[in-house]
Amino acid sequence: MRVHAIETGRVQVKRSQLVGRGHGFARRLAPLLDAEWSDWLPTYAYAVEHREGVILVDSGASAGLMRLPRWHPYFRFAVRFAVEPEQEAAPQLAALGIGRKDVRRVVLTHMHIDHDGGLSGFPDSEVLAAPGELRTASGLAGRLRGYLPERWPKGFDPKPLALEGRPYGPFARSRRLTADGTIVAVATPGHTADHLSVIVDDGDAALFLAGDASYDEAAMLAGIVDGVAPDEGAAAATLAAIRAFAASRPTIYLPAHDPDAARRLKERQTATAASSPAQAGEGGAERRMG
Numbered sequence: 001m002r003v004h005a006i007e008t009g010r011v012q013v014k015r016s017q018l019v020g021r022g023h024g025f026a027r028r029l030a031p032l033l034d035a036e037w038s039d040w041l042p043t044y045a046y047a048v049e050h051r052e053g054v055i056l057v058d059s060g061a062s063a064g065l066m067r068l069p070r071w072h073p074y075f076r077f078a079v080r081f082a083v084e085p086e087q088e089a090a091p092q093l094a095a096l097g098i099g100r101k102d103v104r105r106v107v108l109t110h111m112h113i114d115h116d117g118g119l120s121g122f123p124d125s126e127v128l129a130a131p132g133e134l135r136t137a138s139g140l141a142g143r144l145r146g147y148l149p150e151r152w153p154k155g156f157d158p159k160p161l162a163l164e165g166r167p168y169g170p171f172a173r174s175r176r177l178t179a180d181g182t183i184v185a186v187a188t189p190g191h192t193a194d195h196l197s198v199i200v201d202d203g204d205a206a207l208f209l210a211g212d213a214s215y216d217e218a219a220m221l222a223g224i225v226d227g228v229a230p231d232e233g234a235a236a237a238t239l240a241a242i243r244a245f246a247a248s249r250p251t252i253y254l255p256a257h258d259p260d261a262a263r264r265l266k267e268r269q270t271a272t273a274a275s276s277p278a279q280a281g282e283g284g285a286e287r288r289m290g
């Protein structure tokens with residue numbers, strides 16, 4: 001099974017979004033007020049070549065994100081994109097010889113705008129999203145929460161990817177995405193309430209396609225909760241579950257915005273969770289910020 005990391009342009013957010021500052025409402029407000037931008041970060045979508053067809057995990061960012069609604073404070077003050085049309089997922093996959101009809105399914109880890117942005121490039125694919133995530137992202141309430149439902153492709157009707165109560169390692173709910181069980185969606189709530197991740201078992205290692213469960217591997221290892229997760233406790237528990245999983249078997253950890261993810265995938269570098277017990281979130285944050 002081959003997995004491709006597709007970089008769909010770059011994004012900047014505030015430092016206090018990468019590493020949450022404070023708690024509760026103050027933490028959620030910080031990214032709007034923070035003057036300090038992050039580095040430009042990649043936005044990865046991951047394409048998994050499986051004999052049942054290609055599964056694309058997240059459709060990435062789109063060039064349309066260069067123009068965001070100005071009425072929304074998050075879009076106005078807290079995020080910037082740099083995405084060219086040829087950087088969208090569909091043309092990049094085509095360049096790899098993967099046509100849009102080869103992509104059987106697009107699985108969305110969540111529906112933030114840089115994860116469902118390239119959907120219009122896959123009109124023939126079945127799109128799967130968690131039912132709770134779809135509810136959160138829809139309608140006026142979704143728009144107020146910073147989703148862009150008005151930009152979903154015409155007739156957009158994702159299939160509900162309801163995770164079953166069947167645990168997969170430390171993850172309480174899961175669902176197979178292929179008949180052979182080598183690709184599985186697991187519940188990783190935190191960054192959004194219904195966020196999911198996709199685990200690809202390629203025989204030698206588990207490729208953990210983490211979406212925004214954490215922004216990078218260091219944050220996962222250190223248990224750093226971001227500045228936008230609605231439920232800090234759920235986010236921290238998910239990061240602990242990922243560490244437990246990575247301690248139980250060789251795991252290549254691949255979040256959407258980790259500048260080092262493509263290199264780790266290429267070099268098959270596994271997470272060293274077992275030897276890096278979670279430092280207190282504060283300490284980890286200081287080192288990252290230092």
Ligand SMILES: [Zn+2]
Binds near residue numbers: 191
């Ligand atoms: Zn997100």
